[in-house]
Amino acid sequence: MAIIASNSAPGATQLEVRLRQVRLEADGIVSYELVAAGGEALPAFSAGAHIDLHIPGGMVRSYSLVNDPAETHRYMVAVHRVPDGRGGSAWMHGVPRVGDDLRISAPKNDFPLAEDASLSILFAGGIGITPLLAMARRLSTLGRPWRLHYSARSPQHAAFLDELRVLTQHGGELDLRFNSMGVPRLDLARLVKDAPADAHLYCCGPRSMIDDFLAASASRPQATVHYERFAAGTDAATAGGFDVVLQHSGLRLHVLPGKTILDTLLDNDISVQYSCSSGICGTCRTGVIEGGPDHRDDYLTDQEKRENRSIMICCSGSRSKTLVLDL
C-alpha cells in the first residue's frame, strides 16, 4: 500500500486504500470495506480504534473501525448520513464508488478496551454502535463476558443486528431498544447503578446519552468508565466580536457573530486541517501565542485549558479582544 508522509494528526501515517465494497446496513447507514490497493496486509488495530478519512477539498472525517480487530486484510467503517452535517457524510454517501482509491490515516485508538475486565457493559445509541461492535467481536474472541444495550429509532435504523445476534451465540448478551416500538428507553442511571463494581462500562452515542452516562457513572472508579463522543458536549463559541491574528503572516481577521474561528479562516481561503468540527478529534489544534481562548472542546485536558497554549479552532472562541494564533 502507498504510505504518504504526513497526516492531519501530526506524526501519523497516511495510507492509500481501495474501496472494495459498499453496503446498506440500515436506513441512512452505509458501510465501506477498504483494502490495500496492492492486496498487502494493513496495519493492525485494536477494538475502539478509528481512522481519519481525507475527503477532497481538505475535509477530514474520523470513522470507527467496525470489523474484527484480528483482521488485517481490510478496514470496515460505517457512515450515518447527517442531513444538516458539514458535508462529510453527504460526500461519503454520494461520491465514492467501488474501485476508487481513498486516503486514510493509520488507525488510532482513543477509546481502548480493557480486555481483562470481569464484565464489559456496552451502551450504544444509533451509529454509536460502530466502535462497540468491534469491542463485542474482540470480547467474544477472548471469551470474556459482555452485555450490549443498543438503542435505535427502529429495527430498520439499527445497523449490524444480524452480526450482533450471531455474536451473542458465543456468550454475549444483547438488549435492543427501539424507540418507535414503545420499548422503554434505556434507564442508564439504573443500569449503571446495578453494574458490578469491577465491570468496565463503555458508551458511544448522541450527546444526551453520553451526558446521562457520565452523570450516572460519576461515583464509579473513573478508570472503569469509557466513552466516545461524536458530538461535542458544549456548544461551539459563535458569538464572534473578536479578532484573530495569524502570527506568521500578520494577517488580522475579524470573527463575526455566527461564525467560529475555523469558519472565518475557511471563508478567507486559509487552509487549515480539521476533521470533526466538534471539538472532539484534536485535528484542528492550534498554538496560541497571545490572548485568552474560550475553550469549548472535549479534547484538551483541564490542565491544558488552564495553560491556554492551544485552542481547538473549530469550536472555541476568545475571551480577549484579540487572539494571536501560531498560524
Ligand code: FES
Ligand atoms: S476539528 Fe476536531 S477538534 Fe476541531
